[in-house]
Amino acid sequence: MMVPAALLLLGALASVVAPRLLARADWPDREPVVALWVWQCVVAAVLLCCVLSMTLSASAAWAAVRGHVFGGAPASVVDAYAPGAGAPWAAATAVLLACGGAWTAAMLVREIVRARVRRRQSRSELLLRAPLLPGEEADSDRLVVLEGERPDAWWLPGTAPQLVITTAALRRLKGRQLDAVLAHEQGHARARHDWLLHCSAALANGFPQVPVFAAFRDEMHRLVELAADDVASRRFGRLTIALALVELNEDRGVFGPGQAPDAHVPRRVDRLLTPRDRLTTARRLRLTAAAALVPVVPVLVAFVPGLRALG
Numbered sequence: 001m002m003v004p005a006a007l008l009l010l011g012a013l014a015s016v017v018a019p020r021l022l023a024r025a026d027w028p029d030r031e032p033v034v035a036l037w038v039w040q041c042v043v044a045a046v047l048l049c050c051v052l053s054m055t056l057s058a059s060a061a062w063a064a065v066r067g068h069v070f071g072g073a074p075a076s077v078v079d080a081y082a083p084g085a086g087a088p089w090a091a092a093t094a095v096l097l098a099c100g101g102a103w104t105a106a107m108l109v110r111e112i113v114r115a116r117v118r119r120r121q122s123r124s125e126l127l128l129r130a131p132l133l134p135g136e137e138a139d140s141d142r143l144v145v146l147e148g149e150r151p152d153a154w155w156l157p158g159t160a161p162q163l164v165i166t167t168a169a170l171r172r173l174k175g176r177q178l179d180a181v182l183a184h185e186q187g188h189a190r191a192r193h194d195w196l197l198h199c200s201a202a203l204a205n206g207f208p209q210v211p212v213f214a215a216f217r218d219e220m221h222r223l224v225e226l227a228a229d230d231v232a233s234r235r236f237g238r239l240t241i242a243l244a245l246v247e248l249n250e251d252r253g254v255f256g257p258g259q260a261p262d263a264h265v266p267r268r269v270d271r272l273l274t275p276r277d278r279l280t281t282a283r284r285l286r287l288t289a290a291a292a293l294v295p296v297v298p299v300l301v302a303f304v305p306g307l308r309a310l311g
Helices: 002-024 032-061 063-069 075-080 087-129 167-172 177-190 193-206 211-236 238-252 264-273 281-293 296-310
Strands: 143-146 153-156 162-166
Touching: 002 032, 002 087, 002 211, 002 296, 032 063, 032 087, 032 193, 032 211, 032 281, 032 296, 075 296, 087 143, 087 153, 087 193, 143 167, 153 177, 162 167, 162 177, 167 177, 167 238, 177 193, 177 211, 177 238, 193 211, 211 238, 211 264, 238 264, 281 296
Parallel strands: 143 162
Antiparallel strands: 153 162
């Protein structure tokens, strides 16, 4: 039971330390795409620790599972993972982790179902307010303009994603600001940011006491917006997308005193107007490669007894 316990300890350590380290780092705002990748690798490592611990605990508790896990392995490797003094706890650990995995899957399914219901309702309301023109297909990729006094624009994800914008936003957005907003929302759609948000929400709602999952959800919401801002700014300039953000959110009170629901918008505008230098290509590659190695650590820990037996 030493290896399953070590994996659980490693996962717990990562879930506490990783959010703190990333919160103290100064580069995620400068490289949101790299930060998204790092967060995904950290969460994958935590989940992998649990999966490997569950597998090894189950193999220690039940001979049938052990036969499937170590089928064809040398006897020395099987003996290296043989249950020891911690065998009575192996079954309980495996069952507990399996329940956690089932709960995670259930939360993800619930999040996806709820998202589809919301999307279906939004599309129904959209068809009522903006019916299709004669000869127009329902799955055509189009820009939908709605009558509205509040300036707003949003991307409706799905198999046929659509950009919805109100007439008040059209009156406010000047020059290439509308194109910048379109590029921003297309950045969300092309990178499938909705899936990141669904997965992070499922983990955070299913395990609200796990720090890494709560931080993962919060950072996903923030970083996907920064990444989409960068997509738009590369095509139309930082000033253009910053002014578009101001025009769309000026009447919502986000730029005044107090804590508004969209308090992140002023920080996004400041980031666009006072940009910091990007990381060098070499450092971005090093961060990407280092993050990709994080999920490898639990695998190495799980393989240590077997490698020692073979050595």
